[in-house]
Amino acid sequence: MSEFDLGTDTFRIGKLNAFQQFHLSRKVAPMIPMLIPVFLKLKQSSAPVAGEDGATVSTETPLSGDLGALAELLQPFADGIAAMPDETAEFILSTCLGVVQRKQGASWFPVWNTSHNVCMFDDLDLGLMMKLSVRVITESLGPFLRGMLTGQSNPKA
Template identity: 25%
Template sequence: MADIEIGEKAFITGRLSARQQFHVARRLAPLFAAMVSNGGKSDLDGIAGGGDVDLSKVASSIANLSDADCDYVLDTCLSVVKYRDNGTVCNVALPSGQLRYDWIDMQMMLRLAGAVVQDNLAGFMPTAPSGSNDAAVA
């Protein structure tokens, strides 16, 4: 589990089961492959170093994911995220997959899902350089 703050909101990311990790990694494999550039360096290394990044490969991989795969990844990742406010902790997603809070916009949703992916699939995806807390898929 990891704490993440977005704006002034505090969240806790949880752990996916091994089976959930497998299915998320399987669906995101084309995206991970697109993020790896020449020499095995990830595009995230280029971003951190101010280098050029071929966003067209990444965007194309995202565009080619089916709606069902996108929904699976988002629903699975958001199912293990909790919102912390004044000592109260609540899941951000309802069992139906709907978001509990209407103030969670697309950018926040993607950052939360990206944080879960990074925390749970660190060994299966290109990672940000050490010392970085940036989510890889955000």
């Protein structure tokens, strides 16, 4: 389980079982080709470069540069989400949020009630739910997606 702060709250992500990972990857897979240019742009814009004096300096953050270009990159992703059937979108959110817990005092409480498909906290808005879902997808499917994107360069015999 990983713990992290988001806003003023602390969350932790549990593990999706193998079948949840499989079904989630099937639902997310059509979005991956749309995200590759975004990931490449974000990686490129966050890479450090050498300044005039030879010292390493940071480049601008992805959102501080050309917003028009970033919007253009995100358009296929936004179109993909808009075209996604409601059932698929709800499956992705409920599966992801179903393994997230929020710290309240010294105790942890589930963010999502999986049997009723409802958020357990009134103050969690869609923006925060999306951030949590992306975090779950990244942690749960990250190794699989990285392997799919990079391939096996040195397969073992």
